[in-house]
Amino acid sequence: MNLAPLLVEILQIAALIGLAPAFVGWVRMLKCWSQGRTSAGLLQPYRDLAKLIVKDVVLAENASWIFRFTPYLLFGSAVLAGLIVPVLSIDLPLAPAADIIVIVAIFAIARFFLALAGMDIGTAFGGMGSSREMMIASLAEPAMLMAIFTVSLTSKSTSLSQIVQVILDGQAMLRPSIAFAFIAFVMIALAETGRIPVDNPATHLELTMIHEAMILEYSGRHLALVEWAAMMKLFLFVMIGIAAFAPWGIAAKGDLLAIPAALLIMLGKLALVGVAIVWIETGLAKMRLFRLTEFLGAAFLLATLGMISFFILD
């Protein structure tokens, strides 16, 4: 039995679980630098998670099993998606388990349970977060599907490993459809991961929260898992974007020696993406909730334009 793919999977999971907090730390550091503040350091998210894991859990009296199960499900679905998205190499034995539509659906089931957990305790803030989150999700889904469709037209596949393979083989030329799909994907990724201009991850005002409002009642190790899952979701969306649009550097099938190089290239790309995220976050303000219809509608329109341009120029 060939152990190389198994080794790749283990390395990839270690990279995902280990590096996701560092990526969030990097983004926060850059944000502080750009705002002239002193940052807490690259490793601060690790310290936060370690602190939360050790602390006791305080549960509301009427919390049900859904509230207690959701953090584990969020973590589990993020790790499962990490087993499938090509981060270091496309030689993943679990890659046939899910194509990109399934990965989006795995995030959807995580969001479903998070919204239920928000409604579980019976506070007004939790319900508000759940309601807003489901609205944003319902607007982002058509745009996401159109972007996926446009990307899959070039590579004739929705399997991420296959998309990476086609681009690495040099069979995909740069087309306007890919550019449109890329811009649409960036807008959708901002919506799905809850960054400015959709949701402010650092806000303390409950009435402006969307993701944080659903997790207000969590504490201790549950909160650690939820936060970690959110960091992994951001990491994975960046990885999906890199795999679909700029995968050069990902190791090919059976090429174990290229993995350290792939890791270094991945770190470089993450650093650049961090700069881009901070540039967007400091440049834009958070949008009003009902302006998001226009924002996500624009993403849908761009993806559709990409698809039309593929058929016209083909």
Next chain:
Amino acid sequence: MSTTPLDLALFSLALFLILAGVASFARCGQRFLITGAFSLATLASLLMVAAGVWAVGGNCTDRLVLAIGLPDLPFHLRLDPLAGFFLTVIGLLAVFVSIYSIDYVKGYLGRRSITSLVVFYCLFLAGMFMVVLADDALFFLVAWEVMAAASYFLVMFEHEQMENRRAAFLYLVVAHVGAIAILLSFGVLAGFAAGFGSFEGYTFDAMRQARLPVEWATVAFLLAFFGFAAKAGVVPLHVWLPEAHPVAPSNVSALMSGVMLKTAIYGIVRVGFDLIKVFPWWWGAIVLTLGLISAVMGVLYALMQHDLKRLLAYHSVENIGIILIGIGLAMIFTSFELPVLAALALIAGLYHTMNHAMFKGLLFMGAGAVLHATNERNMEEMGGLIHRMPWTAALFLVGCVSISALPPFNGFVSEWLTFQAFLLSPSLPSPLMKLLIPMGAALLALTGALAAACFVKAFGVTFLGHWRGVHRPQAHEVGWFMRVGMILAALTCLGLGVLPTLFIEWMDILAEQLVGARLATSAGALGWMWLTPVSHEQASYSGFTVFVGILVVVLVAYLFLHVKPGAIHRAPIWDCGFERLTARMQYNATSFSMPIRRIFGYLFLVREQVSLTPQPGHKAFPKRLRYRLRIRDRIWGWIYKPLVELSFWVSRQVGRLQQGRIQVYLIYSFVTIVILLVFMR
């Protein structure tokens, strides 16, 4: 002579009819009648499932001619794989609902007589099975009427309330308008089969041989589609669904929503793919468009509801739309002679048929359990039921996750297959189709996400939080028969989601017979765990891996964190330090769907009214706040109200003939006789 699947099916049918007859005259106690009748109904449904599974798995086609019926027009029966598939779908849900009914109907004991419920339940199931087995137009329509009439009496079961009577009447009217259209369609097909002068063409075999010119084939198909769409609840013929399904007893609602709508799908597939085999592409485009409209409008209507059963009824409209999307795509691909793609789309549509029966049945059974326990249908008065009804909550959650098309449950498999069928549309030769069909895919994605939002709302408001109503009932968990019925449906949902390749291999013969290509050659290419509909480079999905993967990671994370776990303290709700939280401060159904209502509300007639009564002397402090929200369906005003007014106007004009004086009536008779004598020699 060996037994054939048709023998099993006939035995089961006879059992249902005998049961209906015996129950109407039985002199035993009502409690014994319930247990006995529904147990026998479960048994008969199991036999029907066995017959269906055998017919599809063994690729059997059996026929029978019964001498009942009109003198020269006996009843023809035929059990082929398509009929077998629908027998399995109907029978499987009938098994679960019959087990559930044993406890559920006991809730009516003492309040009213349940004999009519038992009798018409058996007749309803028998009618549905007969529709699927019918092989000629006469038997089909007789069975259709039996099904419609039996369900009318079931909807009217609690007939003291005026809304129930009105809902049942509306249901009956729309069902019969549809039946007229189906009758005319069969008339056209039979006429071209054997000439308009004879009755020979009424068998489906004769219709299969008929050569119809394209215009008349279009007329026949459009009439049949209109008739079946009226029964299936396709927008704009959906208005009866949200009225009739909530007022029926919940086990009947489960059957009506789960399987009665599927007989209409059976009709469309039978007429389109079996009786009229060759058709132009725009028939498929009509089916696809109406499917998309139904899907989006159905889920948007559902989001506006706060009555649990009405919400579920509107979701049936949405899911019928999704099934029609699959069938429409299959028709488009067939008309462009792409059989493998058509097979994928058809399997996606038929898979969704089975899925919808399972999860909609589960959801209605759950709603019935909640109704049974709390006597409440309005979600805005409920909450916190997960603590009092843990089994019902967990099983309803399975239904919610399945209908929201989330892995690893079954709803996701059929939606994924439909998406894959959409993604294959670049193979179509027509550029217009290539551009427009992906928009359909985006609308389907919108539908799926809105359905998830709706079910977060439905589950969250009903089961989570605190009780929102004023009077707190003594809600308790439901009995074991109800739980077993729901558990079996939930396990089927999980099974269909985790092992899709086995199910597709079983039903693949349908694709071969209807569109001419099989799917399983590629679907199971990597083994039973991986579903690869076209090729494994294109796309693949393994529900089993997703399910097991998530479980394994959850387990590992749990074990890691419980090596030296911190303690769990129960404390009052934190709520960011805001005190004096009341149950009224929670989000309820109307507030949860407010963002979506704001965005999509222009599709409905929404009228919101807020009036504030201040305290006397202090204008800034409210004494009473009244919020009124009214949401109406625009289609009532556009289509139904004008039609109703027109029919009243025509009746008034015709009523002018009734002068009330005998001299006038004698003149009418005289004129008629003269006309008959002079002109019709």
